[in-house]
Amino acid sequence: MARTISSKLPKVGTTIFTVMSQLANDTGAINLSQGFPSFDPPQGLTDRVAHHLLSGANQYAPMAGVPALRAAIAEKTERLQHRKIDIEHEITVCCGATEGLFSTVQALVRAGDEVIVFDPAYDSYEPAVTLAGGKTRHVSLVIENNGFDFAIDWELLADTVNSKTRLIILNFPHNPTGAILRRADLDRLAEIVRNTGCYLLSDEVYEHIIFDNEPHCSLLSHDELWERTLVVSSFGKTFHTTGWKIGYCIAPPYLSDEFRKVHQFNTFAISTPMQHAIADFLASDPDFYEQLPAFYQAKRDFFCGLLKDSRFRLQPARSTFFQILDYAEISAANDLELAKLWTQELGVASIPLTVFCEHPFTGTRLRFCFAKDDATLEAAAEKLTSL
Ligand SMILES: Cc1ncc(COP(=O)(O)O)c(C=O)c1O
Numbered sequence: 001m002a003r004t005i006s007s008k009l010p011k012v013g014t015t016i017f018t019v020m021s022q023l024a025n026d027t028g029a030i031n032l033s034q035g036f037p038s039f040d041p042p043q044g045l046t047d048r049v050a051h052h053l054l055s056g057a058n059q060y061a062p063m064a065g066v067p068a069l070r071a072a073i074a075e076k077t078e079r080l081q082h083r084k085i086d087i088e089h090e091i092t093v094c095c096g097a098t099e100g101l102f103s104t105v106q107a108l109v110r111a112g113d114e115v116i117v118f119d120p121a122y123d124s125y126e127p128a129v130t131l132a133g134g135k136t137r138h139v140s141l142v143i144e145n146n147g148f149d150f151a152i153d154w155e156l157l158a159d160t161v162n163s164k165t166r167l168i169i170l171n172f173p174h175n176p177t178g179a180i181l182r183r184a185d186l187d188r189l190a191e192i193v194r195n196t197g198c199y200l201l202s203d204e205v206y207e208h209i210i211f212d213n214e215p216h217c218s219l220l221s222h223d224e225l226w227e228r229t230l231v232v233s234s235f236g237k238t239f240h241t242t243g244w245k246i247g248y249c250i251a252p253p254y255l256s257d258e259f260r261k262v263h264q265f266n267t268f269a270i271s272t273p274m275q276h277a278i279a280d281f282l283a284s285d286p287d288f289y290e291q292l293p294a295f296y297q298a299k300r301d302f303f304c305g306l307l308k309d310s311r312f313r314l315q316p317a318r319s320t321f322f323q324i325l326d327y328a329e330i331s332a333a334n335d336l337e338l339a340k341l342w343t344q345e346l347g348v349a350s351i352p353l354t355v356f357c358e359h360p361f362t363g364t365r366l367r368f369c370f371a372k373d374d375a376t377l378e379a380a381a382e383k384l385t386s387l
Contacts, residue, residue: 017034020350024349029343033339037321040240042285052273063263068280070091094247094248100247105134108255109167110133114165115135116167121356122171137160141179145315170189173318174319200219205233206321207233209296230250296321299321299372300316307381311329311387312330327387350368
């Protein structure tokens with residue numbers, strides 16, 4: 001008889017990213033599903049990794065992170081977001097954003113607390129809340145601009161926040177829709193949380209991939225929000241190094257203290273040579289991340305240009321390296337079925353948006369990753385245009 005266990009995460013299966021990537025591998029489809037670049041990190045960065053690996057930086061790093069890396073992150077944060085960060089008490093290096101998100105939730109959420117996420121929501125948030133004994137409240141984004149833009153419904157958020165709300169998790173620039181926040185949005189958020197006891201967790205892993213000269217409005221740039229916010233980010237997207245899993249969490253001392261209590265027993269410390277290498281590269285080559293918007297905007301425009309004669313409806317993404325395509329004119333199938341079918345039969349893998357939603361509302365939309373070399377994008381676009 002098969003053995004079973006009373007699962008702590010009964011609703012969790014294999015993530016859609018693994019499912020679709022596996023299907024793409026099995027069928028030989030072009031994989032535009034999972035969000036990872038098909039190109040290498042900058043050589044200036046990998047050279048520094050080799051240097052530190054070979055010069056003895058191979059033992060445990062300090063629990064909060066290598067000081068040089070924390071200093072480099074603080075320098076970048078002050079320059080770009082105009083907030084001076086105390087590297088002793090306000091920055092912790094963690095194992096990718098995933099650990100930053102998980103450790104934050106475990107540190108703050110108590111049994112019975114409510115946590116608000118915005119659908120479509122990145123899939124690691126809810127399991128972390130469930131493991132902490134909390135309850136996830138899903139607030140759907142609203143679709144504006146004739147079906148092209150996603151935005152927070154502020155009234156709905158205000159109605160959902162209550163005395164049990166412990167945490168609101170935000171993710172802007174937003175995966176999968178590319179939605180961004182502007183200064184007025186931060187003010188609106190501040191009004192809503194002003195007289196509440198809730199904290200904010202801001203997942204900003206796409207902080208450097210934002211287009212059309214829009215600035216990234218980090219929650220930590222806002223004085224009032226900063227008092228109750230933990231910002232989590234990652235170098236995976238910024239340096240084409242999703243396999244390294246080096247991220248960080250920036251928060252005021254009282255929140256960083258709680259974060260570190262979990263972090264030190266979750267991962268304790270993060271890869272030492274990688275941290276030194278990223279510290280060096282941040283200091284020596286700030287132009288790399290400064291030019292990232294132009295780099296990915298060119299990819300976005302290339303991909304969208306290739307699809308201009310297709311039957312998909314699209315608006316070029318405002319941020320991230322994902323393009324949403326609306327297939328309403330091509331098929332009436334649901335997005336999960338279609339994503340699988342097109343992987344198997346058309347040879348292009350994508351991610352259906354409904355898997356990020358408690359109550360599907362995103363309609364006929366699929367997410368395609370354009371962090372790929374031009375030949376891959378051309379081959380995928382040719383297939384998509386044939387539909
Ligand atoms: C919105 C979002 N948050 C977090 C992560 C995880 O980041 P990391 O790989 O640094 O753990 C991802 C990765 O795709 C993401 O898209």
